[in-house]
Amino acid sequence: MLELKLLRSFVLLAEELHFGRAAERLHIVQPALTQQIQSLERQIGTPLLNRTRGRISLTDAGALVLAEARKTLEQAARTEAIGRLAGRGEVGRLEIGYVGSAGLSALMPALLRDFRGSHPGVDLALAEMAVGNQLAAISAGTLDLGFIRLPPLSLPSGIAVLPLAPEGLVVAVPADHPLAALEAVPVARLAAEPMVLHHPASGAELRNQIDDLCRRHGFSPQVVQAVPQVALTIRLVAAGLGISLVPQTTTWLTVAGVVYRPLADGDARYELALAYRQDDPAPAVRAFLALAEKVVHPNNGI
Known part of the structure; x- marks a missing residue:
């Protein structure tokens, strides 16, 4: 397995075609760069450079390896960037359930709009489901969040709820x-x-x-x-x-x-809430919950 460090050194050397300048750009000493290139050539099994009278040039194999090395480094950089974004909950996918009456509330569409605005890289997949089916799917891990109504008939272990909006x-x-x-x-x-x-x-x-x-x-x-x-x-x-x-x-x-x-004397409350797995570490889930908490309790400083 080729090390990214060796590929980076080779690409810079191919750009400079000068060990001294390339070593300076890499912030290493020239002998260390020479050792890295020799190690890369040994792993590949063929010379990558022509060394003639103090001048260097790429061999045919070196030119081909250079093109692939640049692609590999670009892909590695994309992978690293996506990993960072995912770690902050900025990319990914959220599976969200909702009861039909939640769609009649202004709150659910507003939360979806605001989250999409702040996290455009996260896909939101919506599915209308009864409360019991949502809770079962959240427990099973096939649903990330659920807009449910309180009180549910039963709340499975490990499921938490964030009350959003009481109504009569x-x-x-x-x-x-x-x-x-x-x-x-x-x-x-x-x-x-x-x-x-x-x-x-x-x-x-x-x-x-x-x-x-x-x-x-x-x-x-x-x-x-x-x-x-x-x-x-x-x-x-x-x-x-x-x-x-x-x-x-x-x-x-x-x-x-x-x-x-x-109703003149009715005290029935039918509260909209968000259900989620209490131990769910997914950053996108936590980001959505933080947004909902901020909307519902704007003075909490979250």
Whole structure:
């Protein structure tokens, strides 16, 4: 295996064609340079230089070796540079999961935008996944980060969460519904209403929050349709199938015939958070978490 040091010495000597000048550029004494070139020639097994009357020139083999040595040194420099960038989290790839409702929040797109701006060399691969699937994938190492909703049904060992943005639930009702006339809707008023709610298989955390809220007010929701996506939920409300409880960030979805009203006495919290492996040493992961922490807690000085 040829040493990069010997190749560098040979390239400089080939540029100068003078042992003294080349040795000076290398900051070594001339005999040391001579020994390096002789060592390189022995390893390659053929002379690289013609030495005639105190003058030197490249042999045919030397000219070919020079071209390859320059390529090798350039590749080594690129490898070193990429290693440094990767060590600072400036290149690489992040696999990021998210629940559908996270995409409705302004925070997730803003974090992705800011991270891409500060780390353009890091590819961001996004995949919509239920919270449970995200946590399993993070544990398995196939996902780096996950935008999830708190509280999760269970949190695997070794997974940590960074809370990002708490929010409440609001009532989505048809514009001509009697509840639309209220400034805020008491939870008890929902007991007699047919409801379009998130399917537990696609949004168990949201559905658990809604079911628990209703139980605490003495009733179970009358679910007429369970759906996998918030956007579809709002469309079905507009079609008159029923009313719904949705995350507060959903209110930016303007659908004709649907209005949103806050709960008068609901205390359900549906918090957006980042999940990650607690012992993950990946610099890009740490850089993303640092950015999220800075956005959420700008006065912490991180």
